[in-house]
Amino acid sequence: MASSAVLAASVLIILCLLHNFRCLARNIAAAKASGIPYVIIPVNVFSIFWLVSFSLWLPILHRLPTSWTSPWLQFMHPEWAYLLGHRPFEEIGSDIFLTVSPGRLQLWVADADVINQITTRRNDFPKPLKLYKRLDLYGKNVVSTEGSTWRQHRKVTAPSFSEKNNELVFTESLHHAQALLKLWTGDSGDESRTVRDPAADTMRFALYVISRAGFGVRVLWSHEEHEQEATRQDEVLMGTKPPPGHKLSYREALNSLLENIIWTQVFPKWFLAYSPFKNHKHLYVAINEWGKYMEELYEAKKLEIQSDQKSEGMDLFGALIKGAGMVPEADRDKGQSTQKQTLSDSDIFGNAFVFMLAGHETTANALHFSLVLLALNWNTQRRLQEDIDKTLHGKSISEWDYDEDFPKLFAGMGAAVMNETLRLIPAVTAIPKTTLKDRPQPITLQGRRVVVPGDCHVSLDSTAVHRHPRYWPCVPTGQGQNITNDLDQFKPERWLLDASDANSVSNADRPVSFDDEDLRGPSGLDTSSSLFKPIKGSYIPFSDGYRSCLGRRFSQVEILAVLAVIFREYSVELAIDPFSSDEQIDSMPKGGAERQKIWQKTADRANYLLRESLSSIITLQMRGNQIPLRLVKRGNERFIFQ
Template identity: 85%
Template sequence: MASPAVLTASILTILYLLHNFRCLARNIAAAKASGIPYVILPVNTFNICWLISYPLWLPILQRLPTSWTSSWIQFMHPEWAYLLCHKPFEDIGSDIFLTVSPGRIQLWVADADVINQITTRRNDFPKPLKLYKRLDLYGKNVVSTEGSTWRQHRKITAPSFSERNNELVFTESLHHAQALLKLWTGVNGDESRTVSDPAADTMRFALYVISRAGFGVRVLWPHEEREQDATGRNGLFMGSKPPPGHKMSYREALNSLLENIVWTQVFPKWFLAYSPFKSHKHLYTAINEWGKYMEELYEAKKMEMQSDQKSEGLDLFGALIKGAGMASEADQNNGQAAQKQTLSDSDIFGNAFVFMLAGHETTANVLHFSLVLLALNWNTQKRLQEDTDKTLQGKPISEWGYDEDFPKLFAGMGAAVMNETLRIIPAITGIPKTTMKDRPQHITLQGRQVVVPGDCHITLNGPAVHRHPRYWPCVSDGQGRSTSNDLGQFKPERWLVDAGDSSSASNTDHPVSFDDEDMRGPSGLDTSSSLFKPIKGSYIPFSDGYRSCLGRRFSQVEILAALAVIFRDYSVELAVDQFSSDEQIDLMPKGGPERQKVWQKAADRANYLLREALSSIITLQMRGNQIPLRLVKRGNERFVFE
């Protein structure tokens, strides 16, 4: 006779299976009624249990007969959107489709017009706020709110990113790009050394830029610290030693917090304090330490504003404080003190944190992947160098100016490299939206009405729409003919439109609408009007519509400044230490087959990692692997093959 425990377990299992069957049947009925093609999955791919255990179960499922799994197995990998790009949409024969599991109905979108409908109807298709709850580490913010609360946060934060504030971003980017070069090539700039983890260094570059441009803190690189006294907080400078009252330096707290941010998305803050893992405790300390630094900067900023002092640049804290309704003494004397404070202190800290988080990962990723892709494509890199020379006319970096030089960079090869990197490796592979429960929404798909079910999770699929042949040109072979579909390849040249070439008019001729500065972020185009202009909804690395990225122009300025600094004097190449020593390379004839064979091994490895080893936690990054690089003075390249 079965024991009570076995009997209870059996009953619970049966009830669980019956519940799942009922949920699946209900979801299938909703999918059928929608008029949208759908695929049935045995389990929600983004169920937390599946995300943790899929490396164990997926290989087993892949061994089942193909006739059982062919319709759904490709969607069981959490990174299928990046791995497969537009292919699943081609196979299904529709640019939108549903995946249906017992736990969720999810809509996948690779149609530019549908994306435009969804992003402009923000009340019908809000963000799924549950996904952003863990970002409230210090307080509510513009990312983790919706409705009237979001409008309040957005209205206060948006002015910080207006066009007039980007000069300091440009200046700081030039400074930190030069510091990054010294880290990679030595203080004198003539050392050719292997950079084993360029992703970590570009991450620090982006962190330090936003720290200064956004919060007024100049974080010193190790070689800068050796050059001046920076034992703690010295004016606006932060070094490696913690000042009195702190357990960590600003730099350590910032790096530890943002490099390990994933754990704050998995566990609540209190858990980190009691976790048996040292790394979790270290992160908990970093969270508290950075919070203390922010409180100090916040109090200093309030005192500065009360005395009516003026700050340079973005001054995010100042904008938040002013927008929240805290008047200066001068304002109070003019009768403006009656305004109610509209954001709490925790809301201000929450926005400061999310600015720091969002303001560094995308930029760092684009710079890192641009360098890798340029190392793999010498002809493109050479064209970037030539365009940089032509744009800047040999001026020393100290004479570069935002107003004069950024528009030229934004219209040239550097912008084409940036845009193409974001096209094939977007920082966010899927932009999440949702429909409210019991509130299905009608959309127009290719001239017909379909219904998005209520309580449906929606993913605007960047990798798919970015490689959709309906929206993107292929690159000419030099004889006026376009190659076969090359949209999976890194070819910035596709963005360089010949002004006399009318063949691209159908791709680029569409109305341009500027964002409302007050509610929709910075004015201006995602790409220069001098370059190829994607159809609205077909290029979404910074999202689109009312909730498009506030820091878009900030990031663009930062990336283009860094690329210009690097490629003015240097070339980037794959490091081949894993396959051959420097001494062995030196003995091989330049441009010869021996060098090409060694380089190809490094290139094959790099291409494999770019294709197979990227994964998303907050942004799409290479985790657990690195593609080492090396910077060399222009003219001293080791791997140029004509």
């Protein structure tokens, strides 16, 4: 029996090896025929097997002779696109190339014109829907669909994100930014506390803004619970205690769901209920609880619309219900009520969930990384503060006006900081597309025609194209104004070039034709016309073309509002707790070598974590580590070195 089992296992292994060899040979043949440079790698780095076990294999592979592993080993880390930037493209000598494994043909793109071709040919390069299947936790949505179904979802959801709705986003961002400051600096605003996990706090900030601006739910911070009352009749307040009929509070259900969303991508929902692990069971409860909250909000919104009540702001649920035809509309010709339902209830819940998920992570990440990068770059932070002072003229926050003040913030240093953060650390490093099986697609690369094979995964490498010397200006340094390649560095000043310099390398104003204006996407520009305008396809933190992010302007409004609130009064510093105490720092001369040595240790650790501790589940985030920060009143900074 034992020998039979060994024989069967041996046969199975041989068959698997033969199958992999045949698949690899087929993929190599397709790569050769494409005319695109390619690199052969031994395994698909995005397979479940490799994602789970790569940390075991990579140390072993790195011990092998370089002649055995070059050039493929650098592509074996799942986050190589973020870790290496544009360098692999330079080494290969092409701005597009294929990685070829037995399990996958993968095209990597860092050419702006090719990116533009792909994003404007949505039928030729659709999204790989298998990657988004688990986002259908509550129903189909605008992210997880393609073709005519996607067109329905897009037309119904896009009106929620029009420019006229962003005033409420601005107002809510100001409110929650002040609550966040109070959390970090105490009731008096003068307490210099170490913020040990700023990423978690910025995530809460973004969640609370979209809950209110998108769904009419004001989620209270812990220190607000005894201070706040509903300011409008239709406003819903959610605190730490579950309301009747619920096991979890709104905040707890949402936080648990989003913090553990990875498990919904690995296991089906039913498995979580029977899993032996406590966090899986809690996640199952959270999924059901937030679904119940959505159903309650949904029913209340339908009644509100039917009674012709006017809602404030974005009103995402209201827009979905109206656009989906869930509420009867009068037939003017016949004088009758008709109801043409284009999206089901589950579709509406699915879109609500995906906007809640995607609508907070990008903003939260950008805010978190902006604060860390500013703490590492004092001169840039000081320039930001000066620009905010000049823009807002010392007005109290209650006097800030969206129509008057946001355009100025969007054209100034705050926008430069935001854009530069998203250039260096985009939420998605490899925007996924695909070609259909047996449908290869021709593209033009630098005037040469090549063919993307059918059934090929396509990654628009945002990190690489964001660091491509062809598309981005460098900042002059030193008295001699020497220019070196600084595209791996945080330099928001590159966005503040003279208009004549920016226009000399830009075609951002080149018109793009769409066959359906309803699908164009959110209004407004990726960047202000007053700042550097990247060549189309070279700056894609919100993707581009038909599938560009609907919530782009929503996110921009949030980020600029909270940066303005924080830096009008405060500076942000790296917390030096791991290396020294406040008493020790206070005993050191200001600006002296001792303080600088402590700060440099802290900065080295922060830079290391920014390089090595970021990974993607849905978006690129720091996982398993934190970079503690501290806010201090302007003028009381402890680490200023000229």
